[in-house]
Amino acid sequence: MAMLEIVDFGKRFTIHHLGKTMNAIQSINLSLEAGEFIGIVGKSGSGKSTILKSIYRTYLPDEGKIMYDSERFGEIDLAQVSERQMLYLRKYEIGYVSQFLSVMPRTTCRQLVTNALLEMGESEAVAFEEAEKALAHFELDPKLWDSYPNTFSGGEKLRLNIAMATVKKPRLLLLDEPTASLDQQSKIKVREIIEKLKNQGTTLVGIFHDIEFMDGLCDKVYDMQKRQLTTTKEVVSYES
Numbered sequence: 001m002a003m004l005e006i007v008d009f010g011k012r013f014t015i016h017h018l019g020k021t022m023n024a025i026q027s028i029n030l031s032l033e034a035g036e037f038i039g040i041v042g043k044s045g046s047g048k049s050t051i052l053k054s055i056y057r058t059y060l061p062d063e064g065k066i067m068y069d070s071e072r073f074g075e076i077d078l079a080q081v082s083e084r085q086m087l088y089l090r091k092y093e094i095g096y097v098s099q100f101l102s103v104m105p106r107t108t109c110r111q112l113v114t115n116a117l118l119e120m121g122e123s124e125a126v127a128f129e130e131a132e133k134a135l136a137h138f139e140l141d142p143k144l145w146d147s148y149p150n151t152f153s154g155g156e157k158l159r160l161n162i163a164m165a166t167v168k169k170p171r172l173l174l175l176d177e178p179t180a181s182l183d184q185q186s187k188i189k190v191r192e193i194i195e196k197l198k199n200q201g202t203t204l205v206g207i208f209h210d211i212e213f214m215d216g217l218c219d220k221v222y223d224m225q226k227r228q229l230t231t232t233k234e235v236v237s238y239e240s
């Protein structure tokens with residue numbers, strides 16, 4: 001089977017204070033083979049993040065299936081798996097990067113990246129070394145390594161977020177605008193890591209506002225308006 005197959009997916013939200021239920025998205029069908037990178041494009045509010053959050057099960061899907069080919073559990077529907085299975089998948093198989101850093105308080109930047117590796121079963125020596133390599137790659141100033149990230153700038157938080165997710169070399173990586181507040185140099189660093197992971201077989205789904213960043217990186221682009229797969233070239237000409 002495909003690594004990920006989204007079938008007739010839909011999500012509603014209940015706005016309690018208005019006593020209303022609203023359809024966020026409906027009728028999403030999307031399939032990715034192992035090692036593929038699909039970018040999602042569409043206007044603001046079209047439901048791009050909702051798709052990623054539903055794959056990661058931050059949101060529970062209301063309609064359809066999200067079939068994932070797990071190394072540990074085989075073919076499973078992420079809309080149906082238990083919380084326990086989902087915790088396992090988040091730890092070992094599925095990574096998620098958003099613009100927002102949400103981490104354990106009073107944990108240093110270095111500890112956060114090291115812990116990501118330790119919880120996957122790496123030895124302390126390897127975890128420590130790989131964590132330093134990742135922090136250096138994303139050009140986080142060594143002076144920050146032993147500080148708490150609550151005082152980091154937006155771009156520093158984002159680079160730490162990406163380091164924590166990518167150091168684990170997940171099978172499936174979900175990227176929700178991982179380059180949003182980054183300068184060109186940092187964007188290139190993110191691109192290098194994505195290329196490296198892709199070469200190592202990671203399957204990726206990403207949202208980027210910067211379509212040029214996706215060109216040559218994504219294998220296909222899912223267009224929320226057309227509800228179909230297309231190429232970055234077509235999207236660039238369609239947007240301009």
Ligand SMILES: Nc1ncnc2c1ncn2[C@@H]1O[C@H](COP(=O)(O)OP(=O)(O)OP(=O)(O)O)[C@@H](O)[C@H]1O
Nearest residue numbers: 013014024025042043044045046047048049050051
């Ligand atoms: N937790 C939530 N509660 C209520 N409504 C929500 C929630 N999350 C998303 N929505 C709504 O679902 C719709 C899709 O939101 P989503 O964040 O997925 O869009 P998006 O395409 O990622 O937008 P953007 O490009 O602006 O980030 C929006 O109308 C949004 O208001």
